Amino acid sequence: MNSDVVINPTKTDSTSSQKTGDGIIKVSNLHKQFDTKGGSVKVLENINFEIKDNSFAIIFGPSGSGKTTLLNILSGLEPPTQGTVEIEGEDFYSVSSDQRSLFRAQTMGIVHQVNYWVKSLNVLENVAMPLYLTGVDRTIAQKMAMQNLEIVGMQEFAHSRPLVLSGGQQQRVSMARALVANPQLIFADEPTGNLDSKNGKMIMDLLLKCQRELNRTIILVTHNIEYLPLSDTQLYMVDGKITQSGKGQNVPMTEIINSLKSELAELSKLEKDQQ
Amino acid sequence: MKLRHKKQKRLGSVIKPYILISIATKNLLDKKLRTMLTMMGIVIGVGAVVFLISLALGLHGVVNQQVLGTKSVNTIDVSSPNANTILLNDANINKISQFAHVSSVSPAYILPGQVSYQGSVADTVVYGTTNQYIALSALKFVAGSDSFKTNQDAIVDTALLNIIGQSNPDKAIGKNVDIVTSVTTATGQMKKVKSSLTIVGVLSIGSGAEVYMNDQAFTNAGAALFGQLKVVADKRADVAIIRQQIAGLGFSTASPLDTLDQINTIFTIFTFVVAGFGGIGMVIAVLGMFNTLTISLLERTSEIGLMITMGARKADIARLMIFEALLLSVTGGFGGILLAYIVGQIINIVLTSYAGGNGVQGTIHAFSVTPLLVLATIFLTIVAGMLVAFYPSKRATRINPIDALRYE
Numbered sequence: 001m002n003s004d005v006v007i008n009p010t011k012t013d014s015t016s017s018q019k020t021g022d023g024i025i026k027v028s029n030l031h032k033q034f035d036t037k038g039g040s041v042k043v044l045e046n047i048n049f050e051i052k053d054n055s056f057a058i059i060f061g062p063s064g065s066g067k068t069t070l071l072n073i074l075s076g077l078e079p080p081t082q083g084t085v086e087i088e089g090e091d092f093y094s095v096s097s098d099q100r101s102l103f104r105a106q107t108m109g110i111v112h113q114v115n116y117w118v119k120s121l122n123v124l125e126n127v128a129m130p131l132y133l134t135g136v137d138r139t140i141a142q143k144m145a146m147q148n149l150e151i152v153g154m155q156e157f158a159h160s161r162p163l164v165l166s167g168g169q170q171q172r173v174s175m176a177r178a179l180v181a182n183p184q185l186i187f188a189d190e191p192t193g194n195l196d197s198k199n200g201k202m203i204m205d206l207l208l209k210c211q212r213e214l215n216r217t218i219i220l221v222t223h224n225i226e227y228l229p230l231s232d233t234q235l236y237m238v239d240g241k242i243t244q245s246g247k248g249q250n251v252p253m254t255e256i257i258n259s260l261k262s263e264l265a266e267l268s269k270l271e272k273d274q275q
Numbered sequence: 276m277k278l279r280h281k282k283q284k285r286l287g288s289v290i291k292p293y294i295l296i297s298i299a300t301k302n303l304l305d306k307k308l309r310t311m312l313t314m315m316g317i318v319i320g321v322g323a324v325v326f327l328i329s330l331a332l333g334l335h336g337v338v339n340q341q342v343l344g345t346k347s348v349n350t351i352d353v354s355s356p357n358a359n360t361i362l363l364n365d366a367n368i369n370k371i372s373q374f375a376h377v378s379s380v381s382p383a384y385i386l387p388g389q390v391s392y393q394g395s396v397a398d399t400v401v402y403g404t405t406n407q408y409i410a411l412s413a414l415k416f417v418a419g420s421d422s423f424k425t426n427q428d429a430i431v432d433t434a435l436l437n438i439i440g441q442s443n444p445d446k447a448i449g450k451n452v453d454i455v456t457s458v459t460t461a462t463g464q465m466k467k468v469k470s471s472l473t474i475v476g477v478l479s480i481g482s483g484a485e486v487y488m489n490d491q492a493f494t495n496a497g498a499a500l501f502g503q504l505k506v507v508a509d510k511r512a513d514v515a516i517i518r519q520q521i522a523g524l525g526f527s528t529a530s531p532l533d534t535l536d537q538i539n540t541i542f543t544i545f546t547f548v549v550a551g552f553g554g555i556g557m558v559i560a561v562l563g564m565f566n567t568l569t570i571s572l573l574e575r576t577s578e579i580g581l582m583i584t585m586g587a588r589k590a591d592i593a594r595l596m597i598f599e600a601l602l603l604s605v606t607g608g609f610g611g612i613l614l615a616y617i618v619g620q621i622i623n624i625v626l627t628s629y630a631g632g633n634g635v636q637g638t639i640h641a642f643s644v645t646p647l648l649v650l651a652t653i654f655l656t657i658v659a660g661m662l663v664a665f666y667p668s669k670r671a672t673r674i675n676p677i678d679a680l681r682y683e
Contacts, residue, residue: 077584077676098588102289105586116581116680120305121298133586135289138297177585 024185024217025051025074030083032069032240043069044240047083051233053184056211056218058228061237063266067221068189070237074219075108075187076100105133109178111203113190115170117162123173124149124158130181148176152206168199175206186210188220192227204230290591292598299598302571310603313567317607317656318614320560324553325615325644325652331546333619333643338538348511349378350411352529353504353521361525363501364461374520376513377506381408384493385502388456390435390486397438400483401456403490403498411505418444419476426489429454429472435484436477444477454486458498468496561659564603568596568667579671580679589672596671600664601657608656616644 030047033040072078085092131141149155152172192200210216303310355361372380384403406422441447454470518528619642626639
């Protein structure tokens with residue numbers, strides 16, 4: 001296994017944000033807090049890591065650990081309170097939100113856990129939307145969208161409204177939309193969280209294919225420990241911090257057990273509450 | 276990958292406008308009933324404004340037509356306020372004709388006289404003039420010719436025919452009349468002028484008995500003073516300055532522009548008043564449109580968040596909202612114009628038909644939808660659309676995509 005990840009969770013030196021050659025994402029001294037009526041809530045604390053090009057990275061951890069917030073910051077949607085996110089050596093948040101949007105349209109694909117759609121448009125137009133936003137003509141955009149729908153086996157629903165599809169079908173269409181602009185970076189936030197095993201496997205196979213055959217970089221947020229062996233980079237988060245990290249399949253089993261315990265504890269608490 | 280687009284410091288929208296228009300159309304059609312009701316409001320609002328303004332314009336036209344008839348607005352009527360001291364003679368007419376931008380001058384002798392026809396004698400006003408003067412007078416002819424062919428031709432009015440017992444204008448054509456009048460020569464002598472003339476035309480003036488005849492007989496008799504002069508200016512804008520110059524010689528002047536200006540002032544006020552009434556409907560329609568767009572924005576908050584996560588920029592979102600507003604306002608505007616035009620035309624047809632049944636000839640244009648009114652209305656609907664879109668589009672560009680995705 002290649003050493004694709006350089007992790008130092010205890011590192012606090014924010015001056016270490018230098019160009020790293022083939023590193024596609026470098027996060028340094030990242031902090032995020034939200035101001036609420038009850039005061040500030042620290043969501044991310046002193047996050048440092050680097051993900052290299054063509055990696056399959058998994059951000060793993062219990063609910064409320066800050067995984068989705070980290071993903072939002074990496075995709076340029078949520079500015080950090082402190083620290084930097086470098087994309088190919090350039091500070092992502094030193095440019096305007098419009099420049100980040102254009103960059104996102106051209107180089108990032110995002111798959112959400114919940115499916116969002118422009119409801120007035122059909123499946124084909126929804127999938128073509130990222131291409132529209134980069135200035136591609138409708139005919140070309142829809143042709144490319146159809147090709148991507150064929151990849152996920154949803155071409156027959158191209159002219160249906162997305163909301164008439166099942167959850168699994170919607171997630172496959174969402175996957176086609178994330179891939180249509182041929183992005184270098186694909187962010188997936190619990191993409192299989194609401195799916196049955198068959199659809200979940202299809203989504204994961206697609207993500208793996210993107211990484212291995214198309215040399216894309218995948219950053220996946222998940223609860224599912226089954227997917228850990230598929231990744232070559234793992235970031236284990238608890239309470240807004242990266243407590244463990246690994247390269248290849250080296251996340252210690254103790255962390256996985258801890259995570260499972262934490263999930264079970266949450267489930268039993270829920271059960272008690274319901275009773 | 277390039278994070279910074281150095282050549283594109285100010286990033287505009289790169290999404291093709293036709294795609295944005297298509298998305299905006301589909302967004303509107305997605306809520307058909309709401310869109311239709313909003314658009315109906317705009318159609319009625321714009322229609323009310325156009326209908327009332329077209330009524331004001333139509334009535335303005337009808338009044339102008341009735342008051343001015345075929346009179347040229349470039350014509351100035353010149354007369355002497357005191358015929359004994361301010362002389363409307365060849366010398367002064369020559370001076371006036373030399374003024375800049377005077378196109379032509381047409382004098383007329385206006386004298387008291389008597390007309391004899393088959394033993395009947397009546398008092399009349401005799402005009403000794405030219406065909407040009409008659410043409411400039413915009414007289415309404417009811418029979419025969421509207422000009423002299425020979426020096427023995429006469430044009431009389433229906434009032435005169437009634438006095439001499441010939442009530443049918445067509446039967447009067449070709450009949451002979453004798454005219455007797457007196458002229459004052461340059462030396463102050465009175466000289467009687469007798470003429471035997473043939474009626475070639477009959478006109479309807481509505482006032483007293485009048486006869487128009489060629490001025491040659493008066494000129495030959497040595498008549499020195501004219502009763503009236505018609506001065507034609509090169510163009511409408513020259514009328515005022517020529518009038519000032521003529522007034523400088525001591526003469527009185529009158530112009531159709533005096534009446535026209537008064538009519539214009541009254542109808543400008545009238546137009547604003549009726550537009551104001553129509554504008555109330557328009558304001559309600561615009562508020563309805565604003566409400567629709569704001570609700571639509573709230574309903575689509577997560578969609579806008581989604582578009583931002585996919586790479587839409589502020590300009591893309593703002594333009595989408597603007598296109599939706601413009602589609603509503605401009606389509607509604609065209610509908611309103613069409614509605615007002617159709618209703619106005621129907622009323623014009625009904626009025627014309629009713630007037631025709633009462634002996635009034637010609638078409639009545641009580642409602643007039645002019646090209647300028649159409650263009651101004653379209654321009655105003657565009658402005659209204661832009662104004663209505665301002666707040667929702669501004670708000671849409673401030674949406675935080677993460678909050679927006681959680682909105683539902």
